[in-house]
Amino acid sequence: MSTPDHILVVDDDPEIRELLSDYLGAAGYHTHTAANGEEMMRIAEGCRIDLIVLDLMLPGEDGLTLCRNLRVRSNVPVIMLSARGALLDRIVGLEMGADDYLPKPFDPRELLSRIKVILRRARSMPVSGELDSAPILRFAGWRLDTHARQLHSPTGLVIGLGGSDYRVLHTLLRHPNRTLSRDFLVDRVYGKERSPFDRAIDVCVSRLRNHLEDDARSPQLIKTVRNIGYLLAADVMQEDT
Known part of the structure; x- marks a missing residue:
């Protein structure tokens, strides 16, 4: 039996954390939650994380800063959430290293679909003729x-x-x-x-x-x-x- 993927949900809203933890858990994922960037980094450094769902508006360091800093040390996929769904905000989020951007309010089914796509892409092997991964x-x-x-x-x-x-x-x-x-x-x-x-x-x-x-x-x-x-x-x- 394959090991379930580990998803880290980072949001300062406890209701959203609980909702996504229950929903993604029911979908077969092992879910961790964090309310801010400090908790996020502690969890990410303490266990294997396969994907992070990261809210843009957080107390302390915001999601954009956390995503940019995360990219220095890790290639873990990031889906950014935000109540600000303007095109400029989406592009800035992607520029900071996010793999996808989902505006709030969102349907958990859409988030689940995007998680599956990104994890599948992250696990995909290079096609014939591509260079192997190298530092x-x-x-x-x-x-x-x-x-x-x-x-x-x-x-x-x-x-x-x-x-x-x-x-x-x-x-x-x-x-x-x-x-x-x-x-x-x-x-x-x-x-x-x-x-x-x-x-x-x-x-x-x-x-x-x-x-x-x-x-x-x-x-x-x-x-x-x-x-x-x-x-x-x-x-x-x-x-x-």
Whole structure:
């Protein structure tokens, strides 16, 4: 029998914590709960956590800060919850490293569905031809540290990447010299949901080109394949730390 996934629910509302703990427990998950960031980090450091459901508005450090700090040490998937469902808030949450964003009030069935999708994606193996997971990926004089999620320039400059920017670059590096469609990138970076994330992919690529000093008018590293998507025009080498 397989071991149940462990879900950590972080919300300062005790009713929401109890509701989700009972609902996800009935769905077969082992659920932990925390009311703030301090409790969240204590639980995350003390046991295996497979996914975090994280409220944006928390006492003390808010969800955005906690997600950003978490990304420095862990790749555990995060679904962010917030009563603020504006598009800008969603994009900011994803930029901080969240894997998905669900506005309040929400249907627990929708949350459960998104949890299943994200856990399935997290467990998926690379398809044939992809690079294996490696701590360091080198390309065109640049170096991506996949543990720290930092990009190192040929001159030694260290660039911290937001969550979606990192996932776009990492996906391109795992499929060098191959055209990747926008749909493929959206699926890998944000999940199955399309709008408004199609445009977000283009914004991520624009930022990455700026980081990589890749002229947007005539890019040499991340090339646009018209009406399809993008291609990383470089060989990629793996390096163990």
